[in-house]
Amino acid sequence: MTKIYTVPRGTADILPSESLIWQNIESKARAIFSQFNYKEIRTPLFEETGLFKRSLGQTSDIVNKQLLELVSSKEEGFALRPEGTASIVRAYLENSIDKQENLSKLFYIGPMFRGERPQKGRLRQFNQIGVEVIGPSAESLFIDAEVIVLSMKLLKEFGLDNCRLAINCLGNEDDKKKLSDYLREKLKDKVTALCEDCQNRFERNVFRILDCKNPSCRAVVDGIKLDSAYLSEESKNRYEAIKNILRENKIDFIESPRLVRGLDYYNEIVFEISNANLGSQDAVGAGGRYNKLAEFIGGESKRDIKGIGFSLGIERIILALDETKKQIESNLGVYIISLGQGEVTRRSFEVLTALRNKGISSDMNFQGNSLKSQMRVANKSNAKLAVIIGEDEIKKEVVVLKDMAQGEQFEISIAGNDFNNLFNKVRERL
Ligand code: HAM
Numbered sequence: 001m002t003k004i005y006t007v008p009r010g011t012a013d014i015l016p017s018e019s020l021i022w023q024n025i026e027s028k029a030r031a032i033f034s035q036f037n038y039k040e041i042r043t044p045l046f047e048e049t050g051l052f053k054r055s056l057g058q059t060s061d062i063v064n065k066q067l068l069e070l071v072s073s074k075e076e077g078f079a080l081r082p083e084g085t086a087s088i089v090r091a092y093l094e095n096s097i098d099k100q101e102n103l104s105k106l107f108y109i110g111p112m113f114r115g116e117r118p119q120k121g122r123l124r125q126f127n128q129i130g131v132e133v134i135g136p137s138a139e140s141l142f143i144d145a146e147v148i149v150l151s152m153k154l155l156k157e158f159g160l161d162n163c164r165l166a167i168n169c170l171g172n173e174d175d176k177k178k179l180s181d182y183l184r185e186k187l188k189d190k191v192t193a194l195c196e197d198c199q200n201r202f203e204r205n206v207f208r209i210l211d212c213k214n215p216s217c218r219a220v221v222d223g224i225k226l227d228s229a230y231l232s233e234e235s236k237n238r239y240e241a242i243k244n245i246l247r248e249n250k251i252d253f254i255e256s257p258r259l260v261r262g263l264d265y266y267n268e269i270v271f272e273i274s275n276a277n278l279g280s281q282d283a284v285g286a287g288g289r290y291n292k293l294a295e296f297i298g299g300e301s302k303r304d305i306k307g308i309g310f311s312l313g314i315e316r317i318i319l320a321l322d323e324t325k326k327q328i329e330s331n332l333g334v335y336i337i338s339l340g341q342g343e344v345t346r347r348s349f350e351v352l353t354a355l356r357n358k359g360i361s362s363d364m365n366f367q368g369n370s371l372k373s374q375m376r377v378a379n380k381s382n383a384k385l386a387v388i389i390g391e392d393e394i395k396k397e398v399v400v401l402k403d404m405a406q407g408e409q410f411e412i413s414i415a416g417n418d419f420n421n422l423f424n425k426v427r428e429r430l
Contacts, residue, residue, distance in 0.1 A: 010116065010124030012315075020328040021318055026109055028157050029129050036150055038105040038131055043087040045111065046070060049079040054296055055086035057264025059204035066114040068124070080113035085265070085290065085309055086297070088132045093298040098305055102137040109314075121281035121316050129154065130287075130311030134294070138306040141238050144269050144289065145245040151273060151285055151310045152251055158317055159325040160275060163284065166256035167246075167271045169239040171231040173292060176267060178230040180206045186224045193220050207260040213280070226257035235268060242269060265290040271310070277320040284320060285312035333430050335383035336364035337374040339390035344368070348389045351399060354419045355387075360426055378404065385429055387422070403429055 007013055014022055033040070049069055056063050062082045070078040081087055088106060097104050109129045116122050131150065133143050148165070155163050170176050183206045187194075191202050195214040202209065210221055228236055246253055253271075261270045270288030278284070287310025294305035318326070334355055338348035348364055355362040363381065365374045371388070378386045388400040397415040399422060402408070412422050 008124070010118035010122075012123065012125075018318075020330060021321075021326050022314065024328050025158050025314060025317065026129070029107075029109065029154055032150070032154055032157060033107045033131070036105070036146070038107040038150075041088055041091065041106040041108055041132075042110070043081075043084070043091050043108070045113075046078045046080050047087050047090065049077050051086050051090055051297070052079055052082060055089070055263075055265055055293060056083070057205070059201075060262050060264060061208065062114060062262065066116055068113045068115045082114045083112055083263075084108050084110070084128060084130050084311060085132055085293070085307075088309075089134060089290075089293050089297055089307065092132075092134050093294060093302060093305075098135055098302075101135065103133065103135040103143075105131070105133050107131045119281065121278055121313075121319055123315060127314040128311040129314060130309060132307060132309035134305060134307040136304045136306070138308060139291075141242050142245065144242050144308055145249065147287065147308050147310060148242075148246060148271060149249055149251060151271075151287065151312065154312060155273065155284065155317070158321070160284065160317055160320055162276055164274050164276070165251065165253040165271060166259050166274070167243075167253050167269060168256050168259040169228065169231060169235055169269055170260065170267050170288075171235040172267055175231050175235055182230060183207070183209070183224070187220065190220045193217075205262070205264075208262055210258045210260045211262070221258065228257075239269065261286065261288055265293040265296065267291055269308075273312075275316075275320040277322075278316060281316065283313070284316045285310055287311065330382045331361060332363060332381050332383040333360045334362040334385045334387055334426060335378040335381050336362065337371065337378060337386055337388045338365055338368060339371060339374070339388065341368050344389060344391060344394060347394055350417075351387060351389065351414070351419070351422070355423075355426070358419075358423050360423075360430070385426060401425055401429075 049067065052067060053063050066082055068080040070080065088108065092104065107130065111125050111127050113125050115124060118124060131147065133147060152163065152165060170179070184202065187202060187206070187209065191199055194202065194209065194217050195212065198209045198212050198217050209217060259270060259272055266288040268289040268291065272286040273284050274282040275284050289308040291306045293307055294302040336348050336352050338345055345366070345368060352362055352364045365377055384404055386402040386404055388402060393399055398411045398413050401410045401412055401422070410425060412425055414422060
């Protein structure tokens with residue numbers, strides 16, 4: 001029996017019927033990034049496995065359970081990127097971008113890979129739109145505010161209403177240590193009540209217990225008092241100031257002391273954006289500050305390089321969008337209905353080429369079917385205008401231009417191969 005191949009589990013084909021919404025989201029994102037003066041960066045889809053282990057943390061779920069490593073007979077030690085931040089900081093340092101500018105505002109759009117158990121909204125290959133602001137001058141709290149404002153603006157512009165922004169402050173490295181000591185102290189007598197994963201996390205990554213979705217872990221965690229007591233004065237003041245800027249910018253948020261994020265590189269502010277239209281995988285995006293990541297990757301001499309960023313999951317954004325917002329019109333200008341064979345098709349193709357050379361998006365029917373059936377295809381193509389060419393038109397050296405929405409028709413001369421009247425009328429109607 002011939003094996004029938006199917007798409008790998010946890011991945012998806014983006015079909016022509018869906019690609020318009022993808023293009024729409026990506027082009028809106030690019031326009032906003034340009035307004036905010038962010039420049040694109042593209043890094044390879046795989047990196048040395050060690051980069052992810054060191055950046056995201058040996059104990060993070062992504063490294064422990066989800067890295068998709070590449071096995072090759074000659075070379076070993078590569079993994080598909082599970083996220084973009086580590087690769088971008090690696091590229092930033094490797095190319096000494098800090099020597100060229102004090103602050104780099106970068107964006108990226110592309111696929112990420114995680115070996116997760118697939119479910120709705122959770123894929124093994126998914127796409128992110130993200131930003132990273134990196135550099136010796138990336139310290140300002142206004143940058144934290146800008147990054148959060150930008151994330152919310154993108155989602156709004158994509159048409160996603162009712163997004164909920166949750167924020168928290170993890171403080172500096174000492175504060176994080178204090179918080180993890182405090183959590184271990186509070187949890188030490190309750191370890192057996194935790195799920196198996198969280199029992200492992202107790203030693204390895206105690207923060208992660210706070211956002212476990214398991215009801216028994218939730219019950220334990222809900223009993224722990226969490227406030228900003230473990231934060232240094234500096235982090236506390238900074239956090240207050242950022243919240244004030246968000247209020248001034250009319251960005252609604254809730255404070256969520258249990259929001260800790262699963263990756264080791266975070267400190268100071270962290271945030272997550274969720275949407276009620278989604279089920280259990282309701283995070284459409286997340287981010288935070290990572291002031292130590294450049295040092296983790298590049299060593300002691302890079303400790304001045306700070307950073308903050310976020311990424312939004314495109315599949316989840318599309319899942320959360322109302323159906324009406326997903327109906328994007330294609331932008332075909334003209335559909336040529338060619339009623340005949342031989343000379344009619346040849347002449348139609350000539351008109352098609354002339355329109356395309358003028359930059360007018362156009363297509364034609366090569367089958368020479370009946371007017372009715374070609375009209376149906378023209379309608380389906382969403383073209384604004386149809387140009388009808390048949391034997392009669394060829395004889396009279398004209399074409400018929402039909403406005404598909406209004407139903408009006410015009411006979412336009414193309415005598416002497418002069419298409420200018422046609423171009424003008426088409427432009428007027430598009
Ligand atoms: P993350 O929270 O792991 O953060 O992922 C960000 C977003 O990517 C999630 O909120 C979700 O929308 C989407 N996402 C993650 N995993 C999947 C999946 N398996 N299937 C579908 N969508 C998914 C990061 O990746 C950090 N690099 C964010 C960041 C940038 N922090 C600082 N800079």
